[in-house]
Each structure stands twice: as structure tokens, then as C-alpha cells.
Amino acid sequence: MDSSHGPSFVQMLAESIDSLRLLGRRSVLALLGIAIGSAAIVALLNIGHSAAEEMMRMFKGMGTDILVVNFPAKPGDRPLPATLDTSAVRRNVPALTYVAPISLNGMTVRHAGRTANTTVVGTTSGLRSIIGLRLASGRFLSDFDHKSTFAVIGAQIAHDLEANGQPIKVGDRLQMGNYVFEVIGIAQSLQANSLIPIDVNQSIIIPIEGLRRVHPLPAISGIVAKALPLANLAATADILHRYLAGLFVGREVNVQIPQQLLDGLKRQSDTFSYLLAGLGGISLLVGGVGVMNVMLMNVAERRREIGLRMALGARPRDIRMLFLLEAANLALAGALLGAVFGLAAAYAFTRFSGWTFSLAPLALPLGIGSSLIIALFFGLYPAMAAAQLQPVQALRDA
Structure with a gap:
């Protein structure tokens, strides 16, 4: 039979739609x-993408121009100094606007008969500008306070040290060890920032030189710095690393920049999205098995029709194409319907969670494309089984 004979594609498409309607x-x-x-693939990918974007926005809002230096300890390392010449650091790394060493020490603080376990942070005046700290009252440490017993307390510690319902205020005295420190400032509550190695709300900040009064062997725990707005953070981090490595010989220096953390978060979010897509794919496989079941039952019930078509000249490929089109129609309609419901579900979930909805670039192509591929794959066997029927056998068994 000539290849030009037989039903056209449009005719077979119309017949496949009519057959599905009769089912x-x-x-x-x-x-x-x-x-x-x-819907599962589209919804889960978009939810994962929106969650990742929300997390990235949160971290970017915490400061993308901050550099954090830490000194991983190993046996035999030389001890770190108690203070740091921040002016020398800025001279050698011109792209830095503020530099503040940090020394963390756990301690019990007393005030008016109340005690609180807190972290005493020794630092310099530059910390305020680096982390964007605001004060509820009083002032922050200045460059002239290095010999003074002054303290700035975090919002949570101020609440914990309230005595008889009376809030702590500027001018009150705190006892730390054998020394009394004067409160010169009370910080406003500050959102936790994983880029910064301290929780200001739970801390008491004093001049780093004053740590010798409350700790026998103070040493800096790390350094935080703020770069110029247009500075190349990677290049600045490299210059800072070289300078500090030469300054602290015998100690490992690790300089972290926000982009490194953001890149790590991006890789984690991608892994999470792939996991969610895999869970959606399991649901899709179940749907594909359903398509195969329907198509096999369809072939079994239409054996007489298949036999008559072949007896009248229909080719095996015509029969195969007819049943594949039925599977494709099911797949296309289901994929489009699922994509709409998946987007709606993802949007509703993100709005309920207080996030900003962000459309994942691959959500629709993966959701619709994989649905079509799965449905056609599971519809291929019934279509081939129908095409391999012999007309006489099909008419006899029907």
C-alpha cells in the first residue's frame, strides 16, 4: 500500500479524542x-525555588559587603593576640571602611540582685557600622573608651536583668567578675545574622582592651570588616587574607565573604529542589501506570474494531498511531491541567507562608515535558500490542 494512503493525522487525532470521550x-x-x-512536580519545584529565593533575599539583606575572618584552631598553634590594630589593617587593605576584632567570652553578669549568663564581646567602635546596630538609648563604644569600664548591652540581656519590674537604664552598673561596668548604651533588638559570629541581643559589648579585667588570657576570636560599596569582595578577601597570614604567622586564616555562603545555599536549594522533583516524579509514575491500564483495557475492548480496520486496509502503524495519539491526548490534557493546579498550589502556599512567589524557570518545562514522556512511554506498549494483532485472530476473539 502506498504511504500516501490511509487516514490523515487530523483524522486520527479526531478519532482518538472521540475514543477517549467514549471511555x-x-x-x-x-x-x-x-x-x-x-501538579506535584510544578508545585514542589516552585515551592522549593520560592523558599530558596526567600532565603537568599534574607541573607542579602543582612549585608553583602561584610567579610568575616576566623582562625581555626589546631594543636600546637600559636596563641592569638588580645587586640588588633584596625588602623593598620585599613591602611593595608584600602577597600575596607570598617574593621572590628571580636573576642567572645561566656560570663555571669549581676545587676541589682539579678544574674544572667551571657556572652561578653570585646570589640571596637567599628562593630556598630559593620552590623548596622541601632541603640534604644545611650551611645555605642567610641575610639576613646578603650581604657574605660563601659558596656553596651543587648536587648534580651536588658530584659533578663530587669529588677522588680524596673528596666535597666543608661548609667546602671553591672558586675562582671571583680569589676563593675557602667551601662552607656542599650541596643535595639537586631535580627540574627548568620554571617556575624555573635548574637548581639544575647551579648554585652565592652572595649576589647577591657577584657583583661574579666579574663586572664583574652584573645581575639575573629574579625569582621565592611568593604566599600563597589569593592571587589573576592579580591579584597584575598588581600586581607595575605595581610593577616603575615601578621599571625603560625595560625590558619579563613576569610569568608557572603557570596561564598550564598553559593553554598544555592547548591543546597538546588539539591532540595531536585529531591522535591523526584517526589513529584513518583506521583507521575503512578499516573503513567494508570494510563497504561486504561489503554490496555481500551485495546482489549476494541479488538473487533481493530480487526475490522486492518481487514479494510489499515496498516499496523495506523493502529499504533491511533492509540499513541489517545495516550498523548491524555498526557497533554493532564499535564496542562496539572501545571495550572500546581502553579495555583505553589502560589497559595508561598502567600500563606509570607514569602514572595517566584516562578522556577524549569518547573513548567519539567512538569509538562515529563508528563508527556511518561504517558507516551506507558502508552507505547498498548499501542504496539494493538498494532501486532492479526485481523483474523482479532475478529475471532472479539
Whole structure:
């Protein structure tokens, strides 16, 4: 038979749609299986992407121009100094606007009969500008306070040290060890920032030189710095690393920049999105099995029709194409329906969570494309089984 003979593609498409309509509920159930799988992939990918974008926005809002230096300890390392010449650091790394050493020490603080376990942070005046600290009252440390017993307390510690309902205020005295420190400032509550190695709300900040009064062997724990707005952070971090490595010979120097953390978060969010897509793919496989079941039952019930078509000249490829088109129609309708419901579900979830909805670039292509591929894969066997029927056998068994 000439290849030009036989039904056209449009005719077979119309017949496949009509056949699915006659199947009724079975077609609807198979379509729903594909739609649920497609919706799961689209929804989960978009939810994961929106969560990742929200997390990235949160970290970017905490300061993308901050550099954090820490000194991983190893046996035999030389001890770190108690203070740091921040002016010398800025001279050698011109891209830095503020530099502040940090020394962390756990301690019990007393005030008016109340005690609190807190972290005493020894630092310099530059810390305020680096972390964007605001004060509820009083002032922050200045460059002239290095010999003074002054302290700035975090919002949570101020609350914990309230005595008889009376809030702590500027001018009050705190006892730390054998010394009394005067409160010169009370900080406003500050959102936790994982880029910064301290929780200001739970801390008491004193001049780093004053740590010798409350700790026998003070040493800096790390350094935080703020770069110029247009500075190249990677290059600045490299210059800072070289300078500090030469300054602290015998100690490992680790300089972290926000981009490194953001890149790590991006890799984690991508892994999380792939996991969610895999869970959606399992739902899609269940839908594909439903398509195969419907198509096999369809072939079994239409053996007489298949036999008559072949007896009248239909080629095996015409039969195969007819059933593949039925599977494709189910897949396309289910994939599009699932994509709409998946987007709606993801949008509703992100709005309920207080996030900003962000469309994942691959969500729709993966959701719709994988649905089509799965449905066609599971519809291929029934279509090939129908095409391999012999007309006489099909008419006899029907």
C-alpha cells in the first residue's frame, strides 16, 4: 500500500479524542493521574525555588559587603593576640571602611540582685557600622573608651536583668567578675545574622582592651570588616587574607565573604529542589501506570474494531498511531491541567507562608515535558500490542 494512503493525522487525532470521550470515567481517572503527577512536580519545584529565593533575599539583606575572618584552631598553634590594630589593617587593605576584632567570652553578669549568663564581646567602635546596630538609648563604644569600664548591652540581656519590674537604664552598673561596668548604651533588638559570629541581643559589648579585667588570657576570636560599596569582595578577601597570614604567622586564616555562603545555599536549594522533583516524579509514575491500564483495557475492548480496520486496509502503524495519539491526548490534557493546579498550589502556599512567589524557570518545562514522556512511554506498549494483532485472530476473539 502506498504511504500516501490511509487516514490523515487530523483524522486520527479526531478519532482518538472521540475514543477517549467514549471511555468516560476511565479517561478522566487516567487524566487525573497524570494531572496529579504534573501538579506535584510544578508545585514542589516552585515551592522549593520560592523558599530558596526567600532565603537568599534574607541573607542579602543582612549585608553583602561584610567579610568575616576566623582562625581555626589546631594543636600546637600559636596563641592569638588580645587586640588588633584596625588602623593598620585599613591602611593595608584600602577597600575596607570598617574593621572590628571580636573576642567572645561566656560570663555571669549581676545587676541589682539579678544574674544572667551571657556572652561578653570585646570589640571596637567599628562593630556598630559593620552590623548596622541601632541603640534604644545611650551611645555605642567610641575610639576613646578603650581604657574605660563601659558596656553596651543587648536587648534580651536588658530584659533578663530587669529588677522588680524596673528596666535597666543608661548609667546602671553591672558586675562582671571583680569589676563593675557602667551601662552607656542599650541596643535595639537586631535580627540574627548568620554571617556575624555573635548574637548581639544575647551579648554585652565592652572595649576589647577591657577584657583583661574579666579574663586572664583574652584573645581575639575573629574579625569582621565592611568593604566599600563597589569593592571587589573576592579580591579584597584575598588581600586581607595575605595581610593577616603575615601578621599571625603560625595560625590558619579563613576569610569568608557572603557570596561564598550564598553559593553554598544555592547548591543546597538546588539539591532540595531536585529531591522535591523526584517526589513529584513518583506521583507521575503512578499516573503513567494508570494510563497504561486504561489503554490496555481500551485495546482489549476494541479488538473487533481493530480487526475490522486492518481487514479494510489499515496498516499496523495506523493502529499504533491511533492509540499513541489517545495516550498523548491524555498526557497533554493532564499535564496542562496539572501545571495550572500546581502553579495555583505553589502560589497559595508561598502567600500563606509570607514569602514572595517566584516562578522556577524549569518547573513548567519539567512538569509538562515529563508528563508527556511518561504517558507516551506507558502508552507505547498498548499501542504496539494493538498494532501486532492479526485481523483474523482479532475478529475471532472479539
